[in-house]
Amino acid sequence: MKFLRPIAILAVIVGAIAVGMRFTAHHEGGIFQTLYMHLMPAPLVEVAQHGEHGEHGAHAEPLLKIPLPSALAAFDMDRKGHGHFLVATNLQVFQLAAVLLIFVCFLGVPRHLRNGGGDWTSRMFSGFAGWVRDEMVVPVMGKEVGNKLLPLFLTVFFFILFMNVMGLLPGAATATASIFVTGALALITFSTMVVGGMVVQGPIAFWKHLVPHVPLALWPLMFAVELVGLIVKPIALMIRLFANMTGGHLAVLSLMGLVFFFGGMSPTVGWASSPVAVGLAVFIMIIESFVALLQAYIFTTLSIIFVQASLHPEH
Amino acid sequence: MNIPVMNVLGLVQDTNVMDVAKMGAALGAGIVAIGAGIGIGRIGSAQNEGIARQPEAAAEIRGGSIILAALIEGVALIAVIVTLLIALGVKV
Numbered sequence: 001m002k003f004l005r006p007i008a009i010l011a012v013i014v015g016a017i018a019v020g021m022r023f024t025a026h027h028e029g030g031i032f033q034t035l036y037m038h039l040m041p042a043p044l045v046e047v048a049q050h051g052e053h054g055e056h057g058a059h060a061e062p063l064l065k066i067p068l069p070s071a072l073a074a075f076d077m078d079r080k081g082h083g084h085f086l087v088a089t090n091l092q093v094f095q096l097a098a099v100l101l102i103f104v105c106f107l108g109v110p111r112h113l114r115n116g117g118g119d120w121t122s123r124m125f126s127g128f129a130g131w132v133r134d135e136m137v138v139p140v141m142g143k144e145v146g147n148k149l150l151p152l153f154l155t156v157f158f159f160i161l162f163m164n165v166m167g168l169l170p171g172a173a174t175a176t177a178s179i180f181v182t183g184a185l186a187l188i189t190f191s192t193m194v195v196g197g198m199v200v201q202g203p204i205a206f207w208k209h210l211v212p213h214v215p216l217a218l219w220p221l222m223f224a225v226e227l228v229g230l231i232v233k234p235i236a237l238m239i240r241l242f243a244n245m246t247g248g249h250l251a252v253l254s255l256m257g258l259v260f261f262f263g264g265m266s267p268t269v270g271w272a273s274s275p276v277a278v279g280l281a282v283f284i285m286i287i288e289s290f291v292a293l294l295q296a297y298i299f300t301t302l303s304i305i306f307v308q309a310s311l312h313p314e315h
Numbered sequence: 316m317n318i319p320v321m322n323v324l325g326l327v328q329d330t331n332v333m334d335v336a337k338m339g340a341a342l343g344a345g346i347v348a349i350g351a352g353i354g355i356g357r358i359g360s361a362q363n364e365g366i367a368r369q370p371e372a373a374a375e376i377r378g379g380s381i382i383l384a385a386l387i388e389g390v391a392l393i394a395v396i397v398t399l400l401i402a403l404g405v406k407v
Contacts, residue, residue, distance in 0.1 A: 135378075236389040243392035298385040305382075 005121040008104045016097035017171045020090040023063060035253050039246065041089040041178055064088035091175040098162040098175070102155070132157055132300070140304050145311065152192065156185065157300040164245060164292035168285070176295075177245040179238065186238035189303040193230070197310040209313045233306050237299060244295050248288035255281040333404055340402040344395060351391035355384050 024042040044063040066086040108122030109129060118126075137146040137153055160176060167174025175181050197206040210226045211219060258277045263270025362380040366373045 236386075236393065239393050239396055240385065240389040243396060244388075247392075247395075294381070298382070301382060302385065 002119055005104065005108065005119055009101060009121070012097050012100045012104060013166060013169065016093050016166065017169060020093045020173055021171050023093075024090050035257060038173075039177065039249055039253065041091045041173065043087045043089050044093070090173045091178050091181060094163060094166055094173055094175045095181065097166065098159050101162045102158050105158075128158075129154060136297075136301055137304055140301075141308050141311075145308075149192075149196075149307065152188075153300050153304060156188065156303065157296055160185065160241070160299055161293065161296035164296055165289075167245065167249075168289055168292060174245050174249065176241055177249060179242045182238045182241040185241070185299070186234040189237060189306060190231075190234040192303075192307050193234075193310040196307060200311045201313075206310075212313075230310070233302075237302060237306075241295055241299050244291055248284065248291055251284045252281050252288070255284065336401050336404070340398040343398040343401075347391050347394040347398070351387055354387040358383050358387070 023044040023046075025045050046063060064087065068084040068086055105121065105125045106129070108118045109126045112118035112122040112126045132154055133146070133150055136157075137150050140146075141149065163175040163181075166172050167177065194206075200206075201209060210230065211222045214222050255277045259270055259274045262273040358380050362376055365376045369376075
């Protein structure tokens, strides 16, 4: 009973990795291309039976295909086929696993906060949740507004955190290393900024208060500048998370590719260079596991600051 | 499309526009590293000075400087993405 929750957490993570590896196609080609393709979101395809399909080059049919209108062609994932389709990739597996992990980790937290019961996993995660409330949300937003918006920021923080950390495991895909996933998260922040500001200040007063007190002649110019500033903030959030997660993986990939690059010259050089390359890759991996925690913190903190700034403009 | 100026210099034969664009992207990535390094280095030095003067405010100073470093990092990463788009020749 004591170990039920940790076992459930492990089962979710291992299950997500197993599903992700089973339903994605294996990439053929040079070793560097094979490594590189692990950075790309791979569509979930039906498991090919042996002998039924052709050897290579057979375009495996995706598991889940949703037709898209041609206006949304930028989201087309199935570029080889005809028409525009939304295809389920292995990133969605890890997004669902992150949601499941949130449920598993936090179901015991309210009971622990009420009467102090619960196993050690609940104690640990209620400590994390208390830290997010006391150190991140309440100092910026204050108690009243902060407690209203706390569930949103808790969810965003732990959703990003679980996706980042699961992406470090072997065989897993990093969902936050896709600009579409981070874009959707940034869109949540953006809509909270605009809708929250319009609810708190009034629908017209929000757009009026966007511009600080300036001479009337400058007003149209300043309005355009502030409008761009409003839109650039979530875009910067989106690109920061995406580039940090992709950049770490790319650095590890480059160092591992160095071994095979030197190994292509002569096997001796490859063996000689491998300790250096693997050592550097381990070093980058240590930095990356810190960055995975830090970026979840940064995304949430900046969301809190941006939302607070649009709820209550400076006078 | 050849660029005559590069050929006159005698440095590069058969240069085309994409090669020059890739060189620009590489230079851009280097300049971004310089700018972000100066910015984050200044934040780090100010943070250390601040903590040395007032050790009791260490937690607040550290939190603030992480956020400021993240803002600079965001600008640097946007520039890196732009250089990556140029280097890969993505048509926007």
